[in-house]
Amino acid sequence: MGNTDIFLDKYKQLENCAINEFKLPPDGSAVAKLEKRSEFKDIKYELNYCREVRNLLQHNQKLDDEFPVEPSNKMIELLDTVIDRIKNPVRCIDVAILDRNLIWRSYEDRVLPTIKLMNEKNISHIPILKDRRVVGDFSDNCVFPFLLGDDNCHIDENTRFKDLKQYLDLEAHPSEVFKFIPADSKLSYAEKLYEEARNRHERIGLVFLTANGRSDERILGILTAWLIIGQ
Structure with missing residues (x-):
């Protein structure tokens, strides 16, 4: 032939x-x-x-x-x-930052050292976890509302994430949204989420990957816009 x-x-x-x-x-x-x-x-x-x-x-x-x-x-x-x-097809978990490599914090961790680490490594988001489940996210999107909250709001060496708890909630971020999807979803599905968000003039902070795409499940990895653009 x-x-x-x-x-x-x-x-x-x-x-x-x-x-x-x-x-x-x-x-x-x-x-x-x-x-x-x-x-x-x-x-x-x-x-x-x-x-x-x-x-x-x-x-x-x-x-x-x-x-x-x-x-x-x-x-x-x-x-x-x-x-x-x-x-x-390429799956989301194939290109994600896996949980074992993820930089995250708990409510008991201190804020200032984390801010310094984020600046050094050019990290924009730090997931807040409890029992390996997402309970919040730390980024400049929640720092500014916290500092502008009232005259007593400030961050020093003793400030812990639990002190910012109300600002870390995923629903509390004023200009970004977060998504939970199954880890084995096609990467094209995540790309579509970002495209739809842009059309709605929304910004997706992070896409969290769990077994079935539920927010109450243990996190398996995360996707960022940069990870998707790089594919």
Whole structure:
């Protein structure tokens, strides 16, 4: 079997995978729709090229019993890659900061050393945990409301996170929201959450990963906008 026959066979496999996985209509537009999906934005031009080559091969007669062009090995490898990405999509837990590597604090920890650490490591959010469950988040979004609370509000060496408790609650952050999703969710689902938040002019502080996406479960990892952008 030559490259052309292999290419056409792989292309058909790709169409079927896309139709089954993404519930697309079997009208010949499956690959064109893949090009518009965020999880394939890095190869959308290559997909478009493959689609044009396929159309040329499919809708034009052979010349002297030969196809007018022969796809390269690279094009066949690309189709294999896309098929694999559809069958084995990247999961959120695959790119997350896992719980064992997570920098977090409890209500009893001191605030000032944490602020210094955040400044040194350029960390914007520190989850507050109790029994490995999220009970709050510390960021500049809660520091300023605390300091502006009344004249007696200040942070010194003795200030602990429990002193800021009402400002650490996830619902208390004035300009950001937080999401809980299952750890094995497709990364494309998290990307969609960020996209929808932008459309609503919201900012997602962190995406927390738990077994079933419930806020009362133990945290398994976190996602940030930077982690998603880096994919």
